[in-house]
Amino acid sequence: MQCSTLSVVCVAALVVSLAQLGAGGAVLVVFPVPSRSHTLLGDHLVTTLLHAGHNVTYVTTFTRVKASDRFTLIDIGSAADDEEESSGTLRLEPSSSRLPSHQFLADGTSIAEGALRHRRVQALLKDVTQSFDLVVAEWYYSGLLAPLAAVFECPLVWYSAGDASWLSVQLVHEPSSATYFVDPMSTSLPRLPPGVPDRLRRLARQAYLSAWVYYMTHYVETPAYYEIYQLAIQLRGRTPPLYEALLYDGALLLVNSHPALGQGVPLPNNAKYIGGHHLTATNTTLPKNLQTLLDNAKHGVIYFNLGGTVSEELPLEVKRELMRVFRQLEQLVVWRHRGASGLQHAPGNVHLVERAPHLALLKHPNTIMMITHGGFLSYMEAMYYGVPIIGMPVQEDQLLTIDIAASRGRAIKVHLSHAGIGYKLNEAIFEILGNYSYRSNAKEASALLRDRLVPASQELLYWVELAMRTGGAPALRSPALQLSTMERYHLDVAAVLLMLAWFLSKVAKVIKVYWDDFGTDTQYFEDKKNE
Numbered sequence: 001m002q003c004s005t006l007s008v009v010c011v012a013a014l015v016v017s018l019a020q021l022g023a024g025g026a027v028l029v030v031f032p033v034p035s036r037s038h039t040l041l042g043d044h045l046v047t048t049l050l051h052a053g054h055n056v057t058y059v060t061t062f063t064r065v066k067a068s069d070r071f072t073l074i075d076i077g078s079a080a081d082d083e084e085e086s087s088g089t090l091r092l093e094p095s096s097s098r099l100p101s102h103q104f105l106a107d108g109t110s111i112a113e114g115a116l117r118h119r120r121v122q123a124l125l126k127d128v129t130q131s132f133d134l135v136v137a138e139w140y141y142s143g144l145l146a147p148l149a150a151v152f153e154c155p156l157v158w159y160s161a162g163d164a165s166w167l168s169v170q171l172v173h174e175p176s177s178a179t180y181f182v183d184p185m186s187t188s189l190p191r192l193p194p195g196v197p198d199r200l201r202r203l204a205r206q207a208y209l210s211a212w213v214y215y216m217t218h219y220v221e222t223p224a225y226y227e228i229y230q231l232a233i234q235l236r237g238r239t240p241p242l243y244e245a246l247l248y249d250g251a252l253l254l255v256n257s258h259p260a261l262g263q264g265v266p267l268p269n270n271a272k273y274i275g276g277h278h279l280t281a282t283n284t285t286l287p288k289n290l291q292t293l294l295d296n297a298k299h300g301v302i303y304f305n306l307g308g309t310v311s312e313e314l315p316l317e318v319k320r321e322l323m324r325v326f327r328q329l330e331q332l333v334v335w336r337h338r339g340a341s342g343l344q345h346a347p348g349n350v351h352l353v354e355r356a357p358h359l360a361l362l363k364h365p366n367t368i369m370m371i372t373h374g375g376f377l378s379y380m381e382a383m384y385y386g387v388p389i390i391g392m393p394v395q396e397d398q399l400l401t402i403d404i405a406a407s408r409g410r411a412i413k414v415h416l417s418h419a420g421i422g423y424k425l426n427e428a429i430f431e432i433l434g435n436y437s438y439r440s441n442a443k444e445a446s447a448l449l450r451d452r453l454v455p456a457s458q459e460l461l462y463w464v465e466l467a468m469r470t471g472g473a474p475a476l477r478s479p480a481l482q483l484s485t486m487e488r489y490h491l492d493v494a495a496v497l498l499m500l501a502w503f504l505s506k507v508a509k510v511i512k513v514y515w516d517d518f519g520t521d522t523q524y525f526e527d528k529k530n531e
């Protein structure tokens with residue numbers, strides 16, 4: 001009797017613990033950047049969480065995730081939203097400003113603010129019956145999404161779509177060194193060993209941008225924080241904490257990169273590289289017509305995609321020049337271009353596609369190179385399939401990405417300018433065709449990206465669930481978060497040492513005076529004695 005009661009209790013306990021293990025949590029995922037290269041990553045994250053049994057509420061501008069009973073979509077995109085972003089006005093010549101641009105910080109804040117002020121998000125914030133176990137927010141040069149976790153009293157996980165940098169790492173640790181790592185908006189990699197002027201320039205840049213981050217945090221985001229969140233927090237019977245306390249309260253930072261791809265910034269325990277998590281699950285079947293076309297391309301395929309709407313915005317003379325280059329090639333050129341404006345006389349080996357099945361094209365064994373704008377995601381995808389690239393960067397972060405790729409022998413940079421673009425592109429294409437080292441370096445990167453302990457998507461899920469299970473992974477928190485700037489850079493210690501040095505110099509002076517006096521005094525007595 002006793003035994004059977006016991007076993008009933010045991011079974012009940014087991015069922016309860018199994019139910020707890022199996023029960024999914026409720027996760028709020030926010031990807032506010034209106035660009036398919038960002039929402040594509042959000043989509044994959046959401047799908048991974050749904051498959052693992054969690055309920056997901058997804059705030060985004062565009063998604064392909066199918067509706068289901070455990071999935072709630074909060075669509076903040078405009079009705080006209082298509083799958084690709086516009087790159088703004090295309091600027092072919094580099095800007096002449098000497099000061100680093102801080103525009104991306106303002107852009108980041110306005111994107112986050114726009115999402116948070118959307119009436120559907122405001123409705124979510126004011127709905128006191130809503131609760132979440134975790135918030136996963138995309139970090140895009142702004143911390144304004146951090147207080148979401150405070151509203152729902154749950155942990156926060158940051159997700160960065162690009163490589164790690166001091167700007168993102170400082171949210172969960174401290175800024176990484178400017179001596180050998182640059183921010184994503186610098187136009188080139190540091191050359192090693194760095195000379196004094198070079199390091200001075202980089203330190204000045206970090207100080208300048210840090211000052212802007214400070215300004216944005218205190219004078220732009222803090223007022224916005226109170227406007228956006230105060231009511232939501234008060235409705236839940238609490239007073240809003242200080243914005244800065246929430247900003248640095250993220251449990252984890254997930255970085256969509258890999259040390260073999262980016263700058264290889266060393267990460268603290270609460271930041272993880274999960275780059276390529278979207279690559280294994282994506283459908284890489286080519287549509288039939290493209291499959292046949294690529295299968296028959298005996299001399300190889302050059303995949304040309306400048307991302308966004310850059311191809312369409314190219315000046316007519318640049319398009320003609322590109323066409324002249326492609327006409328002379330034996331290879332098939334697959335060009336992602338909407339409509340045929342300016343390309344009516346495309347040669348027979350140029351195939352225009354409106355929508356490029358990106359990964360499927362890169363995966364095809366006949367694809368031998370990709371000509372790209374150098375978005376970090378495109379670079380990652382090309383490397384995953386071992387395809388070398390020709391980079392034609394148009395924005396700052398792309399300049400850096402292509403510089404990294406070129407420095408590792410995986411890419412050639414061609415400036416997208418009016419003058420001599422055809423000649424320079426032609427030269428780069430023949431360099432990659434003729435010199436196998438680019439392809440072999442890309443294949444080496446591919447091997448590194450695929451050689452993992454567990455698939456990246458599994459790792460992503462593990463860290464997200466860990467944050468949820470442990471109430472914010474407190475064991476992984478960085479002690480550096482408790483330091484002030486003064487303590488972090490030993491400014492107070494330097495001040496003490498300076499004071500000590502000053503004091504010792506004074507003491508030395510006093511001793512010298514006495515010593516001199518003593519010397520002259522003895523001289524006086526000796527003189528006396530001799531008299």
Ligand SMILES: *[C@@H]1O[C@H](CO)[C@@H](O)[C@H](O)[C@H]1NC(C)=O
Nearest residue numbers: 023024025026054055069070
């Ligand atoms: C997840 O969603 C299902 C269906 O809507 C619901 O029954 C369940 O209680 C939800 N779980 C959590 C943890 O919110």
Ligand SMILES: *[C@@H]1O[C@H](CO)[C@@H](O)[C@H](O)[C@H]1NC(C)=O
Nearest residue numbers: 282283284285286287288357
């Ligand atoms: C993958 O994509 C191809 C072509 O776009 C399509 O025909 C196929 O049905 C897709 N497969 C899956 C499993 O979605």
Ligand SMILES: *[C@@H]1O[C@H](CO)[C@@H](O)[C@H](O)[C@H]1NC(C)=O
Nearest residue numbers: 408409431434435436437438
């Ligand atoms: C091939 O390219 C690599 C990297 O740029 C270079 O070091 C090497 O000398 C090149 N080889 C030839 C034969 O040009």
